[in-house]
Amino acid sequence: MNAPGDAWNWFVSPQSWQGADGIPTRLGEHIFYSGVALLCAVAIAIPLGLLIGHSNRGGFVVVNSANAARALPTAGVLLLVVTLVGIGFLPVLVPLVALAIPPILVNTYEGIRQVEPELVDASRGVGLREGQVLRSVEIPVALPLILLGVRTAAIQIVATATIAAFVGLGGLGRYIFDGLARQEYAVMIGGAVLVVALALMTESAFVGIQKLVVSPGLRGR
Amino acid sequence: MDWEWVASHTELLKERLLEHLPMAILPVVFGLMISIPLGIACVRWPRMYPPVLAATSILYGLPSIALFALLLNFTGLSQATVIIPLTLYTLSVLVRNVVDGLRGVPESVRQAATAMGFSPLRRLVRVELPIASPVVFAGTRVATVSNISLASIGGLIGIGGLGQLFTDGFQLQQPTRIFVGIALTVILAVVADGILVIVQWVLTPWARRDRQTARRARRALVEATT
Numbered sequence: 552m553n554a555p556g557d558a559w560n561w562f563v564s565p566q567s568w569q570g571a572d573g574i575p576t577r578l579g580e581h582i583f584y585s586g587v588a589l590l591c592a593v594a595i596a597i598p599l600g601l602l603i604g605h606s607n608r609g610g611f612v613v614v615n616s617a618n619a620a621r622a623l624p625t626a627g628v629l630l631l632v633v634t635l636v637g638i639g640f641l642p643v644l645v646p647l648v649a650l651a652i653p654p655i656l657v658n659t660y661e662g663i664r665q666v667e668p669e670l671v672d673a674s675r676g677v678g679l680r681e682g683q684v685l686r687s688v689e690i691p692v693a694l695p696l697i698l699l700g701v702r703t704a705a706i707q708i709v710a711t712a713t714i715a716a717f718v719g720l721g722g723l724g725r726y727i728f729d730g731l732a733r734q735e736y737a738v739m740i741g742g743a744v745l746v747v748a749l750a751l752m753t754e755s756a757f758v759g760i761q762k763l764v765v766s767p768g769l770r771g772r
Numbered sequence: 773m774d775w776e777w778v779a780s781h782t783e784l785l786k787e788r789l790l791e792h793l794p795m796a797i798l799p800v801v802f803g804l805m806i807s808i809p810l811g812i813a814c815v816r817w818p819r820m821y822p823p824v825l826a827a828t829s830i831l832y833g834l835p836s837i838a839l840f841a842l843l844l845n846f847t848g849l850s851q852a853t854v855i856i857p858l859t860l861y862t863l864s865v866l867v868r869n870v871v872d873g874l875r876g877v878p879e880s881v882r883q884a885a886t887a888m889g890f891s892p893l894r895r896l897v898r899v900e901l902p903i904a905s906p907v908v909f910a911g912t913r914v915a916t917v918s919n920i921s922l923a924s925i926g927g928l929i930g931i932g933g934l935g936q937l938f939t940d941g942f943q944l945q946q947p948t949r950i951f952v953g954i955a956l957t958v959i960l961a962v963v964a965d966g967i968l969v970i971v972q973w974v975l976t977p978w979a980r981r982d983r984q985t986a987r988r989a990r991r992a993l994v995e996a997t998t
Contacts, residue, residue: 622961743838
C-alpha cells in the first residue's frame with residue numbers, strides 16, 4: 552500500500568474535482584459550516600467578554616468555566632442534539648459554537664482586563680463616556696488578543712467541522728468518513744490533508760486581518 | 773431525562789468511567805514524559821524549537837477522527853488507538869509551555885544558582901524546572917481537560933469509555949444515556965482539574981503568595997487554551 556502516492560493520485564484526478572462529491576463543493580460546504588459557526592460564536596462571546604472585561608466582574612468564573620467548557624465532548628453534544636431534534640444543520644452548529652465560545656470569551660475578557668488602568672482613567676478624565684471608553688480605547692488596545700481568540704476558535708472549528716459528515720451532511724469530513732467506510736485510505740488521507748491545509752490557510756488569513764485592523768501604535772509590541 | 777435508567781445502571785456507568793480514565797490520563801503522563809526533555813532540548817538548542825513547534829501545531833490541526841481511523845490499521849480496537857493521537861495533541865500544548873516556562877526563569881536567578889556552585893544538571897532540576905512548573909502545570913491542566921473530552925472519540929470506534937454512551941444512546945434513541953455521558957465527562961474533567969490545582973498548590977508553596985508567579989500561571993492558562 553502506497554498511501555501518500557494514492558492520496559496524491561486521488562487529489563490530482565479530474566473526477567475528484569467535479570460534481571456534488573468534488574473537492575470544490577465539499578470545500579465550499581466545509582467553509583460554510585465553519586463560517587456560520589464562527590459568526591454565531593463571535594456574536595455570543597465577544598459582547599459577553601467585553602461586558603465582563605469592562606465591568607471586571609465574574610472574571611474568575613469565566614476563566615474557570617471556560618476551561619470546564621472545553622471538556623464538553625463534541626461527539627456527545629452532536630449525537631444528543633441529533634437524538635433530540637433529528638438530522639440537520641442545527642446538530643452540527645451547536646457543538647461547533649460550544650467549542651468556539653471559550654477561546655473567544657477568555658481572550659476578549661483577558662484583552663480588556665490587560666488594558667492599562669491609567670489609560671482607562673485618562674480617557675474618563677478627558678470626558679469619554681463608558682461606551683466611548685470601551686469603543687475607542689479598550690477594544691482597539693485589546694484587539695490583538697481578541698483576534699487571537701477568534702483565530703484559535705476558527706482553527707478548531709475548521710478541524711472539527713468534519714463531524715458534519717458523521718450525521719450525513721457534507722463538508723471535507725465526507726472524504727474521511729466515506730474513505731473509512733469504503734476502506735479507501737487514499738481518500739481519507741486526502742480529506743485529512745485538505746482539512747489541515749484549510750486550517751493553515753485560516754491561520755494565515757487571520758494573521759493578514761490582524762495586520763490590517765490592529766492600530767499601528769500597538770504592533771510594535 | 774430518565775432518572776430511573778440512571779439509578780439502575782450505576783454499574784455500567786462505573787465501568788465506562790473506568791474504561792475512560794486510562795485513555796484520558798495516560799496521554800498526559802506520556803505527554804509530560806516526552807515534552808519535558810524535548811522542551812529542555814529546545815531551550816538548550818534554540819534552533820530546534822521552530823521546527824518542533826511547527827510539527828506540533830500541524831498535528832494539532834489534524835482532525836482527530838482521521839488520525840484515529842488511520843491508526844485503526846495498526847493498533848486495531850485497542851486503547852492505543854486513542855492514547856497515541858491524544859499523546860500527540862498533548863505535546864502540542866505542553867512543549868510550548870515547558871519552553872515558555874524555562875525561558876521565563878530570570879537570568880539573575882540562573883546566575884545566582886551557578887555562583888552557588890550548582891552544576892548545570894542540578895541547577896535545571898532544583899532551580900529552573902521548579903520555577904517553570906506553574907506554567908507547565910497550566911498546560912497540563914488544559915491538556916488533561918481536553919483529553920478527558922477527546923477520549924470519548926473512543927466510543928465512535930467502539931472501544932468503550934464514556935463515548936460509548938453517546939454511540940449506544942444514539943443507536944437506541946435514548947437521549948438520557950448521551951446526556952449522562954456528557955455530564956460525567958464534564959464532571960470528571962472538573963474534578964481532575966481541581967486535583968491538579970491542589971497538587972500544584974502543595975508542590976509550589978513559594979508561588980502561593982507571589983503575585984508575579986500567579987499572574988504568569990494565569991496568563992499561561994489562557995495562552996494554553998489558544
